Amino acid sequence: MTSQLAVELDQADVLAHKRQEFKLDPGLIYLDGNSLGALPLACIERARDVVENQWGRDLISSWNTHHWIELPAQVGEKIAPLLGAATGQVICCDSISVNLFKILSCAISMRPARRLILSQHDNFPADLYIAQGLSEMLGAENCELQLVNDPEIEGNITEEVAVVVLTHVNYKSGKLHNIERITHLAHEKGALVIWDLAHSTGVLSLEIDKWNVDFAVGCGYKYLNGGPGSPAFIYAATRHHNAIKQPLTGWMGHSQPFAFSKQYQPASGVQQFLSGTPGILSMSVLDAAMEVYAGVDLHQVRDKSISLGELFLALVNEKQELSSLILSSPAQSADRGSQLAFSHPHAFDISQALIDAGIVVDFRSPDILRFGFAPLYVSHFDVYKAVQVLAEIVSKKIYLNHKYGMRQKVT
């Protein structure tokens, strides 16, 4: 396979023009957009405007004049179409962890006769920690986390399960769950579902209304490109709005936050998932980042994501010198998200050598190299070059020359 193929694929790419909406060093190949999305140019000006004009000049009046108070709903409504969600069901706030706590509490209270939260051993650990924290708080007799292996999930959805909590795209392997199927099975047993869409939102074509999903959470800093620690979101299907009962009853979720009544009275709909005062700087930047999705067809995004992944895999497979990399993602693109994972005994050192060569990838303990493909700014030629460099590093054992301290990385 030659570089010519990559060039031709890029020439036919209907999303190629999107890259110019990002600030990205031309010398960099960034295959870690599933950890932290690149910087949309629109965010630069928005950050400056929010800091210098809205805050610095207009000060407290900006809550009204610059509509800060409406930001959580406004950003939620911009995220909703990416989820396949109709209006009034998505709100932007807090972190995934805090939001998952709210939603899990809510789901448990909606199924008072049941106590099990069903998830899988290799779900993203942070989601498991939150379920453990809730269980610890409520007592195992009221709420207990049950963990099973992936193939055993469906068989363990019983009438004792209050809620099934899964991540759509496995953070390590990229393996996809079938949201529609698992949601249907859960509903047949009277259980609710919560989907963590952290690695899906903005890169897969989602239809969570159609799939009858109950609740979902996701973050703003991966494919939504909202910046480091960007606020997260909650989706709650309209049919559940009258049953919402979440414990983090902050004033922003009050029906009349500025009446300063001493009794909490929830706002209607998803608004009641708001808690404290939102981080306006971060949320404004996410709001600006959402502009890159205006008019974008997610089917085209998914198609390009698959095209990038298939090219990467084909290039790795044809190189004898990369036979030491063992694919740990599903081999079929339909079964995985926008990433490829390979195990290798020197995965960490290889990841560092790639980064030093200007190819940013991720390492996941203990031995996983993770390559993420953000279709809005990664090209087929990027993929071609990345595999060439990877092959050189592995075949010449360049990674052995590197001495690194233990680095910490954040998804």
Next chain:
Amino acid sequence: MTSQLAVELDQADVLAHKRQEFKLDPGLIYLDGNSLGALPLACIERARDVVENQWGRDLISSWNTHHWIELPAQVGEKIAPLLGAATGQVICCDSISVNLFKILSCAISMRPARRLILSQHDNFPADLYIAQGLSEMLGAENCELQLVNDPEIEGNITEEVAVVVLTHVNYKSGKLHNIERITHLAHEKGALVIWDLAHSTGVLSLEIDKWNVDFAVGCGYKYLNGGPGSPAFIYAATRHHNAIKQPLTGWMGHSQPFAFSKQYQPASGVQQFLSGTPGILSMSVLDAAMEVYAGVDLHQVRDKSISLGELFLALVNEKQELSSLILSSPAQSADRGSQLAFSHPHAFDISQALIDAGIVVDFRSPDILRFGFAPLYVSHFDVYKAVQVLAEIVSKKIYLNHKYGMRQKVT
């Protein structure tokens, strides 16, 4: 009293030079820093650097190279001296509401034989909402919020009370609680205390270690000038660190967040109050804002705060045309924080007329005019001019010419 007095007080002001560290329109008199602090100049450059260089250029590597991962502890350590707290007890994260939920849960679990959370009717409502949410979640048999009037607090601290939750400075009247005295009374009965320091931090001289406080929360967007919705903080006294058990067990509070183990294992100390991924843009800006406090003596800040408030009150008292304003703050400066509140039947319209005249103040339902004095950027001459304009608006009933819709304001 003449303007000459104000000029002389400003000439003697040892903090006068601080104003030049803020971006503030010279034509504006900003008496609402207790809602949203003004913009420190250092934040402008930091915001630009974090967005364009740290995020836009260095991308995911910034978690290490720009020490994002250390920001919560780093900002916490910068806040600690303002509280009179030794190192290792303060961490920056989430919102006050979310943090109060963590701390309240923790306090309740530390006093398993008790179920009462004691607070006062006119505590900041958002704090009451969080206590209500926790009580609702745990059941009234395990946790119940008991509200009393201010003069009845001390008499109601009984051996049934698990935790006393109060705000140091009343958000409306500015009335101060005696932290040391109430903390001592609570401890005598075996109860814990949580102090909300939202209106105190950075403007009062606090000694919470010396006063034996158990826990505290506060926000970054008032006197700390961290920007709208800036992250909040938690203080937990070292002696309680082994007893911390908080339910929002996110991965940032894990002892080894990047080991991705599936079992939650809390970090040591205050670090375990961290939950999800922190909002790096907002927290970096707060970190930069803390620079204005470097080398500042909080006794001088408190002295100037008192001087500004006393001048304001003296000027109001000497003007016959302002006799319709009824002081609802304590008359003695030692009994109040850095604000003055007056009731007036036309308080809302007067507040709007003042804002139109370039004097930004706050209205609090139903009839309170609230004037906040941020000593780092408000001068005695500002105070003098503000009262002159206020007198003109009230005496000439200028506020009657204004027609406003209901506006929402955020403290």
